[in-house]
Amino acid sequence: MDDTHKPLRVRVFADPAGGHELRLQLDHPSESGLRRGADGALAPALYIAQLDILLEGQPALNLSLGPALADKPLFSVFLPQSRAGAQLEIRWRNNLGEGGTHLLRI
Secondary structure, eight states, X not given: OOTTOOSEEEEEEEOTTSSEEEEEEEOOOOBOSOOBOTTSOBOOOBXXXXXXXXXXXXXXXXXXXXXXXXXXXXXXXXXXXXXXXXXXXXXXXETTSOXXXXXXXX
16 A cells, blocks of 8 residues: 555534534445355455544544445544544554554644
């Protein structure tokens, strides 16, 4: 994978009433493991299994996901307790144990 590939895109929107909305899009394929290819063989399962968001080192969101997720899924999350300048850590892992971590300040 080259350095120009970005598996996670994040957009942050401040809410006038406080907090922030995060829109996360993972550039990841999704395959349930139930679909048969042209040769009749089952395509191997590949999907995002876990998504975690930590706000200032504390868990803000923990999602356990399954094979019904779309390719390149988009998540919209509202964090009412967040403030400008806070550190976010976004972690994801697929069903094969591969994943990544993204750090940012909002």
